Amino acid sequence: MGKLIELNDVGLTIGGNVILERISLTLLQGEILTIVGPNGAGKSSLIKLVLQLTKGHTGTLWRKAGLRVGYVPQKLHLDPVLPITVARFMSLSHGRRLTVAQALMKVGAERLADRAMQALSGGEMQRVLLARALMMQPELLILDEPAQGVDVHGQTELYALIKQLSDELNCGVLMVSHDLHLVMASTHSVICLNQHICCHGEPHDVARHPEFARLFGRPELEQLAVYTHHHHCDDDHSGDVRHVG
Numbered sequence: 375m376g377k378l379i380e381l382n383d384v385g386l387t388i389g390g391n392v393i394l395e396r397i398s399l400t401l402l403q404g405e406i407l408t409i410v411g412p413n414g415a416g417k418s419s420l421i422k423l424v425l426q427l428t429k430g431h432t433g434t435l436w437r438k439a440g441l442r443v444g445y446v447p448q449k450l451h452l453d454p455v456l457p458i459t460v461a462r463f464m465s466l467s468h469g470r471r472l473t474v475a476q477a478l479m480k481v482g483a484e485r486l487a488d489r490a491m492q493a494l495s496g497g498e499m500q501r502v503l504l505a506r507a508l509m510m511q512p513e514l515l516i517l518d519e520p521a522q523g524v525d526v527h528g529q530t531e532l533y534a535l536i537k538q539l540s541d542e543l544n545c546g547v548l549m550v551s552h553d554l555h556l557v558m559a560s561t562h563s564v565i566c567l568n569q570h571i572c573c574h575g576e577p578h579d580v581a582r583h584p585e586f587a588r589l590f591g592r593p594e595l596e597q598l599a600v601y602t603h604h605h606h607c608d609d610d611h612s613g614d615v616r617h618v619g
Contacts, residue, residue, distance in 0.1 A: 377402055378403055379401045379424060379437050379548075380399070380401075381397050381400075381423070381434070383397070385430055385432035386419055392569060394420060394570070395569055401548055403544060405563070406540055406562050407548050407563050408554070408565070409551070410554050410566055411567035411572075412568060417550045418518055421516060424516060425516060442511065443513070444509075445517075448519045450503060452491055454492055458490070459488055459489065460487050460488070460490075463506070467506055467509045469509075472510075472511060480542075481502075481504050483498065486502060496522075497524045497525070497528040500520055500522075500532060503520075504517075504536075508539065508543075512545055514545060515539070517549040520551075534560060558578070558581070573586060
């Protein structure tokens, strides 16, 4: 599997405030990496760094040459009086390699082509945004809380769809989520972020990490009780979860 992006010791400071510090990560082709963390942890700022919408003040960011990136934003703000259909919205994409119909079909939303964007439900909107991101057949798919505004059942379906698309397209996925218990089955690795990387590893290991429990509390941890793990996890200062004892 080829390397798509690599961050080494990246830091970001805005207005004298440290937003991110000592961020190091690598994402490979076909890998799904999920970022979790509390509000204000710097998750969206990290996404902006990878998208090259902002630049870190320390460290380095490497991206594969000519990397095709598809992006699903956290929210899309549309003028409520702007008359635009799903098909028209999709057709505004640049660098398209798929037709509107092909992209909508991949996410099971072909019936929405003639619907007004403003009439979509939360789940329908997220599928349309995902379809739009797929139109250039991305090597890297970046999703900033793609399940926001979607009910729990819809979130489970959406995460399963993202996993299916990653397998089908063999693309890497960098995804922000608040709900580790919902993405457990649909991600290969997890980074727990709180300005720095608190822990990094497989989902069930991160879920048992003391730093994760400190940030999210026991209720979140209890929702993950079905994922058994018989080792004590510790933080090796680099942020990787390791087993001791």
